[in-house]
Amino acid sequence: MKQAGIASWSGKRVWVIGASSGIGEACSTSLLAAGAKVALSARRIERLTKLASTAQINQTLVLPVDVTHxxxxxxxxxxxxxxxxxxxxxxxxxxxxxxxxxxxFEMDIAEQTIDANLLGPMRAVAIVLPEMLQNHAGHIAIVGSVAGYSGLPKALAYGPSKAGIINFCETLYYDLLPQGISVHMISPGFVATEATAQNDFEMPALITAEQAAKEIIVGIQNGEFDIHFPKRFSRFLKFLRILPYPLYFWFVRRFVQI
Ligand SMILES: NC(=O)c1ccc[n+]([C@@H]2O[C@H](COP(=O)([O-])OP(=O)(O)OC[C@H]3O[C@@H](n4cnc5c(N)ncnc54)[C@H](OP(=O)(O)O)[C@@H]3O)[C@@H](O)[C@H]2O)c1
Known part of the structure; x- marks a missing residue:
């Protein structure tokens, strides 16, 4: 059994949470250009309003939210x-x-990270699921990260939050495939955005937010569960995580010098 994709975006009703910058903004821009209706959410309303002003009348809803609420x-x-x-x-x-x-290690940062990155998506999914289950239709796509594949430096709270997303998506997929609801787990490598602008090291296989958006949209169109990119980087990390731990840690210490 294969899950459904989205053949045409024209008139499709999409809720993008995290639409105010980076990958979410790029996805929203592409979806609007493809004719979808997009509900734009994040905390910075002025950014959402600016993005909405580039779309046609009645093509967007501006819905500011904090995902921790x-x-x-x-x-x-x-x-x-x-x-x-x-x-x-x-x-x-x-x-x-x-x-x-x-x-x-700061517990406040750990709590904020888990709240936003893991509990946030869980909250949103819990809210949309009842109607999707009733209609036996719909798509749930969540951006995790290749940092969720296995432990990496500087990701003491971020890594566990994204590892949780992988498990959450896998488990959702089990339950929702027979219900006619598609699940798309999205694992980007390095993407040039405000979030990565703070990195003080050279990011391997860095791509633009527009390239990331294209990978995401094509992956959803094709009904893919495991949407990961850029492949030259994400496949390497997928390989690393199946190595025995001594070899895995040796590789990370040798090649990830941050
Ligand atoms: N860039 C990368 O290399 C990379 C790699 C792997 C995965 N990712 C993932 O990709 C996603 C997008 O990141 P990005 O790189 O595009 O970063 P970004 O430009 O910093 O965008 C983050 C987005 O999340 C929103 N956001 C953050 N906290 C929020 C909250 N509490 N409530 C509502 N919205 C909130 C921000 O909006 P407001 O500030 O307006 O609320 C913004 O729209 C993230 O899940 C990130 O972990 C990024």
Whole structure:
């Protein structure tokens, strides 16, 4: 059994959470250009409004939310239902990255990271699932990261939050495939955005947010579960994680010098 893709974006109702910058903004721009209706969510309303001003009238909804507040997500979703009747795709892109090593491990940052990156997507999924299950239709796409594949330096809170996303998507896929709902797990490598601008090392296989958006949109169109890119980097990390631990840690210490 293969899950459904999206053959045409024209008129499709998409909720992009994390639309105010980076990968989410690039996805929203591409989806709007392809004729989808896009509900734009994140905290920075001025960015969302600016993006909406580039679209056609009635093509967007501007719904500011903080993903750590369940009631804000709930009211945004109600707004979507009232205006559009249903949702075809939840595209959860929003995320928080604060570099963290063991010698400056801060519990506040860990809690914020798990709250935004793991509990945030869980909240959004819990909200959209009842209608999707009722209709036996819909798509759930969540941006995780290749940093969730296995432990990497400077990712003491970010890595576990993204590892959780992988497990969450895998488990969702089991349950939702027989229900006619597609799940898309998205694992980017390095993408040039505000989040990575803070990195003080040379990022291997760095791509633009527009390239990332293209990979994501084509992957969803094709009904792919495991959307990972750029392949030259993500395949290498997939290979590393199947190595025995001594070899894995040797590789990481030898080649990831950050
Ligand atoms: N860039 C990379 O190399 C890379 C690699 C792998 C995975 N990723 C993942 O890709 C996703 C997008 O990241 P990006 O690189 O495009 O970074 P970005 O430009 O910093 O975008 C992050 C987005 O998340 C939103 N956001 C953060 N916290 C939020 C909150 N509490 N509530 C609502 N929205 C929130 C931000 O909007 P507001 O600030 O306006 O709320 C913004 O729209 C993240 O999940 C990230 O982990 C990125």
């Amino acid at each position: 369940r009631e804000q997500l709930e009211s945004a979703y109600q707004h979507i239902l009232e205006n559009w009747g249903a949702l075809d795709l939840l595209l959860f892109v929003s995320g928080l990255y604060v570099p963290l090593r063991a010698d400056q």
